[in-house]
Amino acid sequence: MSNFTIRPATPADIDAIVDLDTRITGMPKREYWQGLFQRYGAPGAEGFLLVAMRENAFLGFITGEIRAWEFGSPPCGWIFALGVEPELRLEGIGTKLFDALCHCFKQAGVTKIRTMIARDAQLVMSYFRSLGLRAGPFIELEKDLDE
Template sequence: MKKSVIIRKISLNDAGAIQKISNAISKNSSEINFEKLIQYKIANNEHETSLVAEIDNKVAGYMISNLLYAGFGLKKSAWIVTMGVKPDFMGQGLGVKLAKEIFQIYKKKNIEHIYSSVMWDSIDLLSFFKKLGFERSNFINLCKKL
């Protein structure tokens, strides 16, 4: 029997569950303080652009995004900052459902482009974004170690 999925706005109560998912799927997840990130988004009334997927009243996936008002040659656009799905639920369309809902939110805001950044060796994540219609952009991510 297929379980019902509820997509809703992120809340501060989700921070622990999101951290657990992130820990399960990423080796660098401990560097992200999801509680502070969610607090910031709520304080700045930006939490509508970050969502969780619930199954049986438990967070099974999340997608956190931001609205970008300006950048080096960028028009007003959006950015998917991070996302994750519990390993038990991967491959069942949760990430796609979250992304499609995020896309609808930004379409209503008249945003034409949404970006994300993926490590070159993250084949699964690259494949996921490609499936959603993402293509390589004209921007190059730059980094300087301090």
């Protein structure tokens, strides 16, 4: 599919993003998406929320942010989440969303991207590997806190 465009999200896109993310993850989080949109829309924001559209039809989204020096890491672009409408997958929309976000990161001066995925997320793993991402130098550690 080539007749679509990618642009920054507007308030009118939030419902579609929330709806697709809920269908993908099973967890509705409208406040999270609204908060993200408000932060990334602010002047000088270092985050991006992009949507793929064909005319007025919503096709998918991607979001990410530039973070610096947490965990000792130099500035890099983190991809936080993405989704493409299920019936429109494997037509290159996810790749174009990725390319557009990488372009935003490059324009902002970063030269590396990172993401984190669940170990059993084979589809997302295949997608990111096809786009050239490989295991990096960090590992995640976690622990449940007692009440």
